[in-house]
Amino acid sequence: MFMLDHKKIISTAMIASAIFFGTAHAGEQAIDGGAIYKVKDGMYTSYAVNTQDKKDFKYGKVPSKTEIAAWDIDVMPDGTGLPEGKGSVERGDELYEVKCGMCHGDFGSGGQGSRSTYPTLSVGSASTETLTNQRNVPDADGPKRAIGTYWPQASTLFWYIQSGMPFPHPKSLSNDDTYALVAYILSINEIEIDGETLDDEYVLDREKFLKIKMPNVDGFIPNIDGPEGPANVKKFLNDPKNYGNGTRCMKDCIDPKVNIVRIKVEINAFEPPMSVERTMKEEKVTGKVHPGQKLYEASCSVCHATDAMGAPNLGNKDAWASVLEKGIDKVYANGINGINAMPPKGGAIDLTEAQFKSAVDYMIKNSK
Amino acid sequence: MTKMTKTSEQDLDIVSEMNMAQSSRRNFFRKAAVYSASAVAATSILSPVKLSAEDDSAIIHHKKWGTTLGDPVTKNHYGIPSPYEHNNTRRTTALLASGDNYASISMCPIHEQEGIITPNGLFFNRSHGGVAHVDPKDYRLMIHGLLEKPLLLTLDELKRYPSVTRIHFIECPANGGPEWRGPQFNSIQFAKGMMSSAEWTGVLIKDLIADLGLKKEALWMLAEGCDNSEMGRTVPVEKVLDDAMIVWAQNGEALRPEQGYPVRLMLPGWEGNLQVKWLKRLEFSKEPFYAKEETAKYTVLTPSGKAIQHFYPLEVNSIITSPCPEKPWTDLKKGDLVEIQGLAWSGQGTIKHVDITFDGGVNWKEVSLKGLVLPKSWTRFSYMYRYEGKPLLLASRAVDDSGHVQPTIDQETAVVGVEAVYHRNSICTWEVTDKGVVNNVHVRS
Structure with a gap:
């Protein structure tokens, strides 16, 4: 039995x-x-598959050490790939004002107004306590996912800033500038290194960087580190209870009085507007392309397409009229030298003066 | 001359030919008669004596395209869709842009999608620093790290490797992500359009690295793009040695720039952002890389405060594409026979069953799959329905061959909460009103 x-x-x-x-x-x-x-x-x-042997190819070449070094710039949590260098919080603050603040807001508080979807870098605290928040009841606060509260590794910050930022001109920051920006961002997130607060004078270097412990380092599952990393992932993903699975019920599965949740505020600002009509499109009258248009799109639109940090946006007649009160030469000069949140030439240092002016002309022409 | 029949026109032609040799003056009059007859014929030649109101003018009258020459073959050396199809297009909304239109997404019009292959110009487009335009002459792929022999390839060299061709969908794990806390879009294009499907051609990475001596301690591979954002992700070697590919073609032609021209990574069934575009570098390592898009983003925060990282596969999913909010049943009459159809897919296997419900999930019935049924691919399903003009709560539920069943919203949120952002695969319900209007709703118990 x-x-x-x-x-x-x-x-x-x-x-x-x-x-x-x-x-x-x-x-x-x-x-x-x-x-x-x-x-x-x-x-x-x-x-169907060709099952003949596919081995012994002789294509390509072995890359030189210099070639590998030129591309292998990622930084790993154990410090692999982290270059020597140093930068202070104060220097980082200056760089941030010029290169980052127009999108990420004052003190990393995130984009404002029409650019509110630009990432928030700091919520002014490194506390992870909001991460359990769920907005499943009205007016509930959500979890605050910023660098200090969420990112598990500081190596990501150095690597990403140097390879992907500033957004319109990535790969333009020196090692020292990157250290300075990392120091500043850690300071606005109120992160301490080895028990030390990052005040303005604090200088971050490689040695100190390797001592950074991000507050949410243990906030991620499964554990991917070490020789068991992939095995942990496999175990986790092979148990759908970890991420939700359905049941194949066929009859009387739920209470027949179902609760229907409808759209409360419909989002339908689509470009182009929604239509399934099959009619001929009205021909657009296409004029000559302004020589400054391409330059504008490549270098200026990131800020001037909207009103980022007070940048007069393309098409805003009032904003441009008030800018032009100073006279066109002053407008050129301000742009070339930088003004308010705008760095010299908007950060597009490669533009010649003539090109820069042409882009300005394009904006003015389209904002009358 | 008032009523010209086809026969009389032919007669005139013959007469005209017979008299070719005759005097030019007589010829002139005869030709003139033919021309004026043709002019009348153009509008009335097929017309019966009397037109009735039921007769379709689209049939009765000759159309411009039948009575004039079309375009010469020299026009559009690369063909484009009919201008009447201009509404079958990708669309964007500011809500889903990261501040601008560079780190952003455009949605695929899946309501207009037929079959399981998305035309290249309609494939959804997500990039983290704009669409890069890479000169193929300066393209290089570097493979290095824990290998006996690192390798550098030009595009031509890469394309010398033996190729395979596979049909796979690509889906952004944020597809449906704006709707964790309730429906927001009355549109299938915006509710589920962060996905598309294509036939991809490239080399299996296991064939590409077979000669390079991958070291035993290599557990991970960094894949990195050469675009503005230098987008990178860590991939477990186990996937690399299974079905991972490096692809250069999409539906029989070179990848589109939006899809990573000239070369992208293809990890069948896995998150779109893992299929790194504009691929420049593969580095094998012992430890994972902690790239920005696998820590700050693309991690699933659960109610415990812990976030799931390295959540690779898109779980089993489905949606009814006809009807849908964009393609309602408002033109149907009671008693009409209509096909309900949709798409099912799983990054964890092959679609095995699709069930549909008319009452919001109380009762379900299995429906037919149709067309090709392939692993990690869109699969069509179909059901013939007699339209009754009564309100319905219409939904589909897919099951794959790895035992995963598409969950209800309640089942999914019970585990991962509502702050996950990514990997939302719960059942999508359309409310069909008695007028045939279709609305996006959520069904909760």
Whole structure:
């Protein structure tokens, strides 16, 4: 009797696992919790496959050490790839004002107005306590995901700033400038290094950088570090209880009096507007392209397409009229030297004066 | 001359030919007669004596395209869609832009999508620093790190490797992400259009690195793009040695710039952002890289305060594409037979079943799959329905061959809450009103 039950239990368990991993290779688990497919009899699922040997190719060359070094600039949590250099919080603050604030807001508070979707860098605290917040009741506060409260590793910050920022002109920051910006961003997030507060005079260098411990370093699952990292991911993703799975119920599955939630405030500002009509499009009258248009789109629109940090936006007659009160020469000069949040030439230092003026002319022409 | 029949026109032609040799004066009069007859014929030649109101003028009258020459073959050496199809287009909304239109997304018009291949110009477009335009002559792919032999390839060299061609969808894990806390878009294009599908051609990475001596301790591979954002992600070597590809073609032609021309990574079934575009570098390593788009973003924050990282696959999913808010049933009459159809997909396997419900999920019935049923691919489903003009709560639910079942909203949010942003694959319900209008709703118990 016991044997029989035992067998029953085993066979039930086997059926369950066969259903769950019911693929061509039962029992074998893919790292993503999904099915695994193999080439069998010249077929890979429904695809026919050439099964001849595919080895011993001689194409390409071995990259030189210099070539690898030129591209291998990622920075890993253990410091691999982190260059030498140093920068103070104060220097970072200056750089931030000129190169970052127009999008990320004062003290990293995020984009304002029409650019409110630009990322917030700091919520003024490194506390992770809001991360359990859920907006599942009206007026509830959501979790605050900024660098200090969310990012697990500071290496990401150095790597990303140097390779991807400033947004319109990435890969333009020196190692020292990047250290300074990292120091400033950590300071506005109220992150301490080795028990030390990052005040204006604080100078960040490689040695100190390696001591940074981000507050949310343990906030992520599964654990991907070390030799068991991929195995941990596999185990996690092979259990759909970790991320939600349905049930294949066919009859009387839920209470027939279902609760229907409708759209409260519909979002339908689409470009182009929604239509399924099949009518001929009205021809647009296309004039000559202004020589400054391309320059504007490449270098100026990031701020001037909207009113970022007080930048007069393209098409805003009032804003441009008031700018032009000073006279066109003053407008050129201010732009070339920088004004308010705008760095010299808007950060597009490669533009010649003539090109810069042409872009300004384009904006003015389209804002009358 | 008032009523010219086809026969009389032909007669005139013959007469005209027979008299070719005759005097130019007589010829002139005869030709003139033919021309004036043709002019009348153009409008009335096929007309019966009397037009009735039921007769379709689209049939009765000759159309411009039938009575004039079309375009010469020299026009549009690269073809473009009919100008009448201009509304079948990608669309954007400011809500889904990261401040501007560079780190942003455009949505695929899946309500107009037929079959399982998205035309290249309609493929959804997501980039983190604008669409890069890479000169193929200066394109290089570097493969280095924990290998016996690092490798640098030009585009031509890369394309010498043996290729495979596979059909796979690509989906942004934020697809449907604006609707965790309730429906927002009365549009399938915006509710579910962060995905598209294509036939991709390239080399399996396991074939590409077979000669390079991958070291045993290599567990991860960084894939990095050469665009403005230098977008990078860490990929486990296990996937690299399974079905990962480096692709250079999309639906039979070179990748579009929006899809990473000249070369992108293809990780079948996994998050769109992992399929790194404008791919420049693969680095094999012992430890993961902690790139920005796998820490700050694309992590799923759960109610415990812990966030799921390295959440690669798009889970089993489906949506009814006809009807949908853009393609309602307002033109149907009671008793009409109509096809309900939609798309099902899973990044974790092959679609096995699709069920649909008419009552918001109380009762379900299995429907047919149709067309190709391929792993990690869009799969069409179909059901013939007798329209009754009564209100419905219409939804679909997909099951894949790895045992995953598309969850209800309640089932999904019970585990991951409403702040996840990414990986929302719960059941989508259309409310069909008695007038045939279709609205995006959420069904909660």
